[in-house]
Amino acid sequence: MRAIAISRCAREHGNTPFGCLLVDINGNILLEQENIEITERDCTGHAEAALMRKASQLYSKDFLWQCTLYSSAEPCAMCSGAIYWGNVGRVVYVISEKRLRQLTGSHPQNPTLDLPCRQVFASGQKDIIVVGPLPQLEEEAVKVHEGYWK
Ligand SMILES: Nc1nc2[nH]cnc2c(=O)[nH]1
Numbered sequence: 001m002r003a004i005a006i007s008r009c010a011r012e013h014g015n016t017p018f019g020c021l022l023v024d025i026n027g028n029i030l031l032e033q034e035n036i037e038i039t040e041r042d043c044t045g046h047a048e049a050a051l052m053r054k055a056s057q058l059y060s061k062d063f064l065w066q067c068t069l070y071s072s073a074e075p076c077a078m079c080s081g082a083i084y085w086g087n088v089g090r091v092v093y094v095i096s097e098k099r100l101r102q103l104t105g106s107h108p109q110n111p112t113l114d115l116p117c118r119q120v121f122a123s124g125q126k127d128i129i130v131v132g133p134l135p136q137l138e139e140e141a142v143k144v145h146e147g148y149w150k
Pocket residue numbers: 016018019035045046047048071072073074075076079110
């Protein structure tokens with residue numbers, strides 16, 4: 001899955017191992033985004049938030065509602081907010097926030113929130129479709145995190 005490959009690139013480039021991409025209704029890849037929080041010294045530099053900043057500059061809200069954001073891991077509350085405000089209509093993720101929390105533990109670099117993206121979206125006013133976690137891809141995605149959260 002492309003989002004997992006992007007998460008591997010993020011780690012290779014010195015960032016936390018997360019990646020995502022935006023795909024239109026016809027399956028065309030519009031944007032790809034690695035996590036940039038370390039190299040850019042940006043606490044909001046999660047892959048999904050960074051992608052949403054670019055997406056909202058390039059595309060209309062009506063267009064983005066027809067798009068899907070694929071992510072290597074479940075969007076955190078901040079990124080879910082960006083997806084909500086940016087108006088992307090569908091999200092697919094591999095690793096759940098719960099599993100991520102087991103991986104990162106209490107690592108100060110990633111004090112993972114125990115707040116599923118579905119819960120964030122359910123507090124809003126639109127029906128964003130959420131697919132995930134994806135058990136058949138989860139181990140491949142988890143592998144990219146191996147040895148990182150020490
Ligand atoms: N899903 C996701 N979770 C994160 N936790 C820390 N950074 C990230 C990121 O870029 N994406």
